[in-house]
Amino acid sequence: MLSIETNQESGKKFLLPNFNGSPNQSLLPLTSTVNHENRLIIGGCDVTTLVERFGSPLYIVDEETLRSTCRQYREAFEKYYPGESLLIYASKAWSCMALCNIIASEGFGFDVVSAGELYTTLQALFHSGLSYSDNSDKIYLHGNNKSLSELNLAIDNNCTIVVDNWFELETLAKIAQTSNKKICILLRFTPGIECHTHEYIKTGHIDSKFGFDPNDLEAVFTFVSNNSAIECKGIHAHIGSQIFECKPHQDLAGVLVDWMKKAVAYGLPIKELNVGGGLGIRYTESDDPPSIDEWAKGICTAVVAACKETGLPQPKLIAEPGRSLIGTSCVTAYTIGSRKVVPGIRTYIAVDGGMSDNPRPITYQSEYLAVIANRMAAELEETVTVAGKHCESGDVLIQDIKLPVTKPGDILVVMATGAYNYSMASNYNRLPNPAAVLVNQGEANLIIKRESLEDLIYQDLLPERLVK
Numbered sequence: 400m401l402s403i404e405t406n407q408e409s410g411k412k413f414l415l416p417n418f419n420g421s422p423n424q425s426l427l428p429l430t431s432t433v434n435h436e437n438r439l440i441i442g443g444c445d446v447t448t449l450v451e452r453f454g455s456p457l458y459i460v461d462e463e464t465l466r467s468t469c470r471q472y473r474e475a476f477e478k479y480y481p482g483e484s485l486l487i488y489a490s491k492a493w494s495c496m497a498l499c500n501i502i503a504s505e506g507f508g509f510d511v512v513s514a515g516e517l518y519t520t521l522q523a524l525f526h527s528g529l530s531y532s533d534n535s536d537k538i539y540l541h542g543n544n545k546s547l548s549e550l551n552l553a554i555d556n557n558c559t560i561v562v563d564n565w566f567e568l569e570t571l572a573k574i575a576q577t578s579n580k581k582i583c584i585l586l587r588f589t590p591g592i593e594c595h596t597h598e599y600i601k602t603g604h605i606d607s608k609f610g611f612d613p614n615d616l617e618a619v620f621t622f623v624s625n626n627s628a629i630e631c632k633g634i635h636a637h638i639g640s641q642i643f644e645c646k647p648h649q650d651l652a653g654v655l656v657d658w659m660k661k662a663v664a665y666g667l668p669i670k671e672l673n674v675g676g677g678l679g680i681r682y683t684e685s686d687d688p689p690s691i692d693e694w695a696k697g698i699c700t701a702v703v704a705a706c707k708e709t710g711l712p713q714p715k716l717i718a719e720p721g722r723s724l725i726g727t728s729c730v731t732a733y734t735i736g737s738r739k740v741v742p743g744i745r746t747y748i749a750v751d752g753g754m755s756d757n758p759r760p761i762t763y764q765s766e767y768l769a770v771i772a773n774r775m776a777a778e779l780e781e782t783v784t785v786a787g788k789h790c791e792s793g794d795v796l797i798q799d800i801k802l803p804v805t806k807p808g809d810i811l812v813v814m815a816t817g818a819y820n821y822s823m824a825s826n827y828n829r830l831p832n833p834a835a836v837l838v839n840q841g842e843a844n845l846i847i848k849r850e851s852l853e854d855l856i857y858q859d860l861l862p863e864r865l866v867k
């Protein structure tokens with residue numbers, strides 16, 4: 400295990416062995432080391448060799464980091480919450496069969512937001528022999544505009560539906576009239592809690608597209624309590640993402656218990672409280688997120704205290720981390736190509752991917768760190784800007800980073816790319832999506848194939864009349 404620290408005087412970066420913080424506080428996957436040839440090793444695999452074998456760019460997922468993160472979440476909730484708790488993975492962060500398999504095998508459930516994510520999860524569970532005995536306790540369908548077919552897919556598979564708005568609630572009431580299945584729901588409200596994060600990833604403020612307005616609380620409870628075919632299991636709220644404070648979630652716990660009390664007064668048997676996800680991770684040295692343990696402790700103690708105060712029994716407590724579960728487990732390896740020096744202003748080095756495999760910098764001005772995997776001990780001699788290869792001036796992965804003097808063919812590894820990278824990837828400029836490999840104790844297995852040029856035109860059709 401190692402962490403990266405900068406010597407404030409020289410600006411030189413050091414790789415420190417024995418990182419013992421929470422996975423979301425590490426910049427590199429927990430198994431990262433440097434070998435005698437000064438090459439970066441992850442999961443016992445030489446990153447440079449992985450790129451030779453599987454091509455570039457390449458997502459590299461460290462199984463041990465992912466499993467360790469899952470376990471830290473589970474252990475923290477078991478330690479601090481005396482009642483029943485459940486962790487579910489916000490699979491929008493990265494949904495694919497192998498990751499679903501690993502996360503399910505660690506005792507997690509799933510939050511899905513579309514038929515595609517639900518299908519991926521169900522298929523992964525089925526083909527892994529990990530299917531749940533009761534999906535309603537493990538798979539939750541979210542979304543602010545679920546289609547009828549998405550709702551029906553979830554109902555057919557006995558999933559719990561997190562109801563977001565009146566249109567959806569009325570649609571479910573109609574489905575319930577003709578279906579003989581009980582429909583299990585949670586109700587999502589906007590809690591009116593602000594947090595410090597990027598505008599686009601805030602969801603808890605009142606002016607948010609997600610969830611019922613809390614002014615509708617009583618009307619919603621009345622509607623649901625008059626509908627016997629709909630079983631309201633609990634209440635949900637999510638306040639945002641990449642949050643570095645514990646306070647907003649502690650406040651949220653109080654708000655949710657307060658709503659639970661109101662719901663109980665309407666005869667609703669509220670058994671579950673879902674506090675959403677949102678714990679941040681470290682992308683750069685200045686990022687300072689709380690540990691998983693601290694975050695869980697804050698929430699658990701706040702729910703216990705609020706229940707005590709209101710005299711309510713402790714609900715099943717659910718949290719749904721996405722970014723902080725998968726983010727640190729993965730790095731993206733790129734091959735460096737061209738260089739452009741703008742004298743006196745900036746030096747660009749370009750890599751063989753960019754906004755198509757990591758749209759976060761262009762979308763949220765996100766910052767990243769990187770190292771050169773094949774020359775880990777080289778002096779950091781120049782400040783460069785790492786550009787992608789897309790036809791967009793904004794396609795820059797990292798502004799002004801200190802790196803060794805690089806040459807074409809060097810392997811640049813961008814850290815903490817597990818969350819919202821592959822899942823937000825596009826084929827802009829018709830770049831095929833990179834492959835992903837899972838590494839563990841020196842073994843590397845492909846978990847997502849690299850797209851081919853044929854894949855890119857697979858869905859294209861040429862109408863007969865256009866063909867000469």
Ligand SMILES: *Cc1c(COP(=O)(O)O)cnc(C)c1O
Pocket residue numbers: 489491492510541637639640641675676677678719720721722723818
């Ligand atoms: C995005 C999202 C999450 C996960 O957020 P992270 O910041 O990735 O942990 C959890 N719940 C809901 C409803 C979400 O929309």
